[in-house]
Amino acid sequence: MPRPVKCRRISCTPTAGCFRPRGIPVRQLEQVNLTLDELEAIRLADLEGIYQQDAAPRMNISRQTFGSIIVSAHRKIADALLNAKALHIWGGTCVRTELRRFKCRGCHHVWEVAHGTARPAGCPHCKKAAITCDDSDGGRDKRNVAVFGKGKSEGS
Numbered sequence: 824m825p826r827p828v829k830c831r832r833i834s835c836t837p838t839a840g841c842f843r844p845r846g847i848p849v850r851q852l853e854q855v856n857l858t859l860d861e862l863e864a865i866r867l868a869d870l871e872g873i874y875q876q877d878a879a880p881r882m883n884i885s886r887q888t889f890g891s892i893i894v895s896a897h898r899k900i901a902d903a904l905l906n907a908k909a910l911h912i913w914g915g916t917c918v919r920t921e922l923r924r925f926k927c928r929g930c931h932h933v934w935e936v937a938h939g940t941a942r943p944a945g946c947p948h949c950k951k952a953a954i955t956c957d958d959s960d961g962g963r964d965k966r967n968v969a970v971f972g973k974g975k976s977e978g979s
Contacts, residue, residue, distance in 0.1 A: 833863040858915030861896035928953040
């Protein structure tokens, strides 16, 4: 009997829940489901360039589990891109971490970083070090915390 799935921490929420090839209605396409924890692994490893051994603790999982998640995510994304399938992003056994908001005094760019991570060295937009913590609610905003249910299994 397999071990129960450990709840994974995520820090991102997708702005769009579905991507599809242009010009084809989504109802005519096969669909691939990318879970929120797979999206978080893609964000940490591919977008932010964080090594697996450093990214895994941020998601509250082992390095080996992180590696399995990233392989699964890459396979699903490749399948959707190469075989013209719709890519839906939802589900997974995960909890959204609370975020700290930072603001650049130079370019006024605002971004969020998960609690428990180091303070950013500078603005990701203009690279200046003149940043301020922009937690106007004093870090008490619990709206950033949500638990997501388990999505469809791979075979469904």
